[in-house]
Amino acid sequence: MTPPIEPDTKNWTWVLEKTCTECGFTAAEVEVPELGSLIRANAAVWVEALARPDARTRPRDDVWSPVEYGAHVRDVHRLFAVRVRMMLEQDCPTFANWDQDATALAERYDLADPATVSVELVDAAEAVAAIYDAVQPEQYERAGLRSNGSEFTVTTIGRYHLHDDVHHLGDVAP
Secondary structure (H helix, E strand, O other): OOOOOOOOOOOHHHHHOOOOOOOOOOHHHOOHHHHHHHHHHHHHHHHHHHHOOOOOOOOOOOOOOHHHHHHHHHHHHHHHHHHHHHHHHOOOOEOOOOOHHHHHHHOOHHHOOHHHHHHHHHHHHHHHHHHHHHOOHHHOOOEEEOOOOOEEEHHHHHHHHHHHHHHHHHHOOO
16 A cells, blocks of 8 residues: 555645745736636646656655646545535535545545546546636625635635646646
8 A cells, every 4th residue: 555645734825825935826816717727728737747657656655646646636626616616606605624635545546547537637627617717707705714714715715726736736747
């Protein structure tokens, strides 16, 4: 069995206020109408990363392989599709907690087929991109709460979401 990765317990919401020092992404520069196309473009690069011969190989025991990161990004797309839809349909919903590390273990990301993950990631990216594409300006400030009380708007959750996608592409760079 592949050794588990040390769980990431950082609160990444700070990326909404300043440039990510690890990946260089500046969330505040992204507007809601750009989210769909940026998510689709990011997914296309994931297809390339998941087609590499080393897609199943961890660079170190404590770092996910490209397919593990790809499965995570796929699931992030699925999760944010649900959350954004909730924000558009409900008044200030609270999101259930999601333990990404427990999901990676339970879903056995380490055993995933890169080709399958690639198709699923693109499909999930397209589904959530279409949701962002349909958001109207008067909906940008609709709110939702994480289980820890952090408040997001449709704008900030989209920026936060896109940062995750971009950041993890840097994690799998050859």
